[in-house]
Amino acid sequence: MLCPVCNGLEQLAVQCPSCAAQSADYGRTVDFTAPYAPYQPDIDEAAMTLSDVDPAVSSCSHVACCPSCGAVFEIYVRKWR
Numbered sequence: 001m002l003c004p005v006c007n008g009l010e011q012l013a014v015q016c017p018s019c020a021a022q023s024a025d026y027g028r029t030v031d032f033t034a035p036y037a038p039y040q041p042d043i044d045e046a047a048m049t050l051s052d053v054d055p056a057v058s059s060c061s062h063v064a065c066c067p068s069c070g071a072v073f074e075i076y077v078r079k080w081r
């Protein structure tokens with residue numbers, strides 16, 4: 001599983017939920033909220049086949065920042081298989 005946005009294969013294009021302006025990717029949520037978190041869920045991914053439908057496994061959460069109104073919101077990017 002690979003996130004196209006994290007790997008630079010796809011540009012994230014989302015609309016701000018507040019003002020509908022085009023917003024830019026602000027990085028992964030995990031990097032944004034806890035850059036030094038000791039827990040790395042990706043490492044155990046191979047052993048977690050049962051949780052394949054879990055949105056946290058099948059999608060990558062990113063933080064987007066609206067350049068117009070300054071809103072910061074979370075979005076989920078579907079990972080490629």
Ligand SMILES: [Zn+2]
Pocket residue numbers: 003004005006007028060061062077
């Ligand atoms: Zn990602």
Ligand SMILES: [Zn+2]
Pocket residue numbers: 016017018019020021066067068069070071
């Ligand atoms: Zn906005």
